[in-house]
Amino acid sequence: MNQARNLNRKDKQRPKNLDLRTVRLPVPALVSILHRASGAVLFLLLPVLLLGLQCSLNSAEHFAHIKEVAAQPFVKLLLLGVVWAFSHHFFAGLRHIAMDFQWGMELTTARLTAKLVLALGLLVTLLIGTALW
Amino acid sequence: MVKSHALRLWLAQRITGALMAIYALMVGSVLYVQHPTEYGTWKALFSTGWMRAATLVFVLSLVWHAWLGMHDILIDYVKPALAHRILKNLVVLSLAVYAVWSMRILWSI
Amino acid sequence: MRLSIYRFNPETDAEPYMQDYDVALEPGDKMLLDVLLRIKDLDDTLSMRKSCREGVCGSDAMNINGKNGLACITKLTDLKEPVVVRPLPGLPVVRDLVVDMTQFFKQYHSVKPYLVNDEPPPATERLQSPEDREKLDGLYECVLCGACTTSCPSFWWNPDKFVGPAGLLQAYRFIADSRDQATDERLDNLEDPYRLYKCHNIMNCVDVCPKGLSPSKAIGKIKELKLKRLTK
Numbered sequence: 001m002n003q004a005r006n007l008n009r010k011d012k013q014r015p016k017n018l019d020l021r022t023v024r025l026p027v028p029a030l031v032s033i034l035h036r037a038s039g040a041v042l043f044l045l046l047p048v049l050l051l052g053l054q055c056s057l058n059s060a061e062h063f064a065h066i067k068e069v070a071a072q073p074f075v076k077l078l079l080l081g082v083v084w085a086f087s088h089h090f091f092a093g094l095r096h097i098a099m100d101f102q103w104g105m106e107l108t109t110a111r112l113t114a115k116l117v118l119a120l121g122l123l124v125t126l127l128i129g130t131a132l133w
Numbered sequence: 134m135v136k137s138h139a140l141r142l143w144l145a146q147r148i149t150g151a152l153m154a155i156y157a158l159m160v161g162s163v164l165y166v167q168h169p170t171e172y173g174t175w176k177a178l179f180s181t182g183w184m185r186a187a188t189l190v191f192v193l194s195l196v197w198h199a200w201l202g203m204h205d206i207l208i209d210y211v212k213p214a215l216a217h218r219i220l221k222n223l224v225v226l227s228l229a230v231y232a233v234w235s236m237r238i239l240w241s242i
Numbered sequence: 243m244r245l246s247i248y249r250f251n252p253e254t255d256a257e258p259y260m261q262d263y264d265v266a267l268e269p270g271d272k273m274l275l276d277v278l279l280r281i282k283d284l285d286d287t288l289s290m291r292k293s294c295r296e297g298v299c300g301s302d303a304m305n306i307n308g309k310n311g312l313a314c315i316t317k318l319t320d321l322k323e324p325v326v327v328r329p330l331p332g333l334p335v336v337r338d339l340v341v342d343m344t345q346f347f348k349q350y351h352s353v354k355p356y357l358v359n360d361e362p363p364p365a366t367e368r369l370q371s372p373e374d375r376e377k378l379d380g381l382y383e384c385v386l387c388g389a390c391t392t393s394c395p396s397f398w399w400n401p402d403k404f405v406g407p408a409g410l411l412q413a414y415r416f417i418a419d420s421r422d423q424a425t426d427e428r429l430d431n432l433e434d435p436y437r438l439y440k441c442h443n444i445m446n447c448v449d450v451c452p453k454g455l456s457p458s459k460a461i462g463k464i465k466e467l468k469l470k471r472l473t474k
Contacts, residue, residue: 014334014342015250015258017305018398023331024308028445029395039202043224046199046231054238056172057179063172090157093150099443100147102466105459107448131165139435140468208436209399 027114034118035092038085045082076133083128088121146201149194156191160184185239192235196228243267243277244324247288250335258335262324274321275302275314289338297452300387303330304339310389310450330392332401345401346388346408353405353413353431358424374420381415381460383453384408390447390457396440403436407447407457410438414460417467429468438464 025033056066069075095117098104104113169175178184203224211217243265250258265280275295282288290313291301297315305328306316313327333341359368391397391406405413413432416422432438438461447457 014252014336016334017248017258017329017331017341022308022326022328023305023393026446026449028443028449032442032444033395036202036206039199040206043199043203047227050231050234050238054234057176057238060172063175086157090154093154096443097147097151099458099462100465102459102462105456105462107445107456110445110448110458137433137468137472139433139439140472142435143439143465144469144472209396 026111027118028110031092031095031114031117034088035096038089038092041085042082042089045078045085049082071133079132080125080129084121084125087124087128088117091117091120091124142201146198149198149201152194153191153198156187156194159187179239188239189236192232196232200224200228243318245277245281246324246326247281247339248328248335249288249338251287251337260326267318272318273314274306274316274318274325274327277318277325278302278313278327287338289340291340298385300385303387303389303392303452305329305331305392310393312387312389312452315452330388332392332398333388341388341392343388346386346391346406349391349401349405349409350386350412352437353409353416354424354428355412355416357416357419357422358427359421360423368421370420377418377420378415380455381411381418384411384415384455385453387452389450389452390455393446393450395444395446396442400436400440403434404440405432405437407441407461410441410464411455411457411460414464417464425467426471429464429471432464432468438468 052066052070055062057063070079095104095113098113099110104110163178167174167178169178179188204221207217207220207224211220245263245265246260247263248258249255249261263281263284265277265284267277268280271277271280273295275292278288278290279292290304292314293299293301295314297312300312302313303310304313306313307321307326310330327339329335329339329341333343333345336342386408388408390411391408394404394407396404397406410432413428417425417428422428441458441461443458443462445458448455448459451457
């Protein structure tokens, strides 16, 4: 009788094991979720960037003002974040296109290129960061 | 044969991505070489015909690329129908606004 | 050996919980399945699927220390204690380590995983050259354990719409088969934005496949074929 009840039990009442803290995140998966997150971040900060661009092109005074604002530590951090988001998204995107051409699909290569993307993202952020400040 | 709509979207995401990548590399190198730290050079950079045209291509690619990406995110994480529709419309509206805004910025220098 | 195992009995439990066990190992115990069966001697209520105990039936796929695998071929010496054993992610849990594989098999069946050839069968077999037969290597060996598909985040978020790694690998197994004549239909069958294109090359599937297969590679080839068809 109990077994019949279980057979009729709908999926809505059955739990799913989806506690992401208990699931391992391999390097390629990390690069993938960061690719998505960095894209979303860029989208969300787009109006801020456009505002900055508009202001900087408006007049010499506005340009100077933007430079002042950009020098503040909190803003610097934010801009660095944007630079990283673009860098990572850029390199992860290149990796995506390479894989579309069947290049780098072996597990060992995929892991290597994933680590490379992470490293390049951080490296370029560092380079641009030091160049700007 | 079935019309390959999904395939075209898949291609569009890659092509717009590639176009933006090329723009980023181009403008990145120009910025590195010219190093525009004062208003005059910065303004001059955006006043040339090719820069405006290239940036327009970048903006249009960005709008399409961002739409495809955000749509993917909404499909995966926002299941309730009403919330999904609202957010989807918000994204489309914002991107349309950003496109028009960018063009105004580029052509009012 | 210390283990922490996911328990859920729909008849008595409102929520799943983790239960700790400390098991004395015998000299012959080599694989995780050996230990799980030893636990059944202590606690008969623990439910799991198992059969061949040699990695060919796919029954005992589960999430072991965070990574999907087959319990019968997971070496104890490779496992850090306490060993955390959970059911495959993303599928409804029937009881303890037993998950409802309906969605998984529904997607598998939806790709028509059988040879389609309307020509009358020849007197002997439908011939296939060794070169053509080689194209099936890395595709036919799938035991449908579900480790790949349940490790895929795209499948977690859209199990009803995205075919998943296993289904797509089998779709390609028949697309690649020289004896199959339904290639165009198979490719058409993967046309909507979800069935195939929800694969974003996350590659968790390749990471976990206990048979060493690469659904990502097969899916890449399907995408390539669809692209080629567009430009024809």
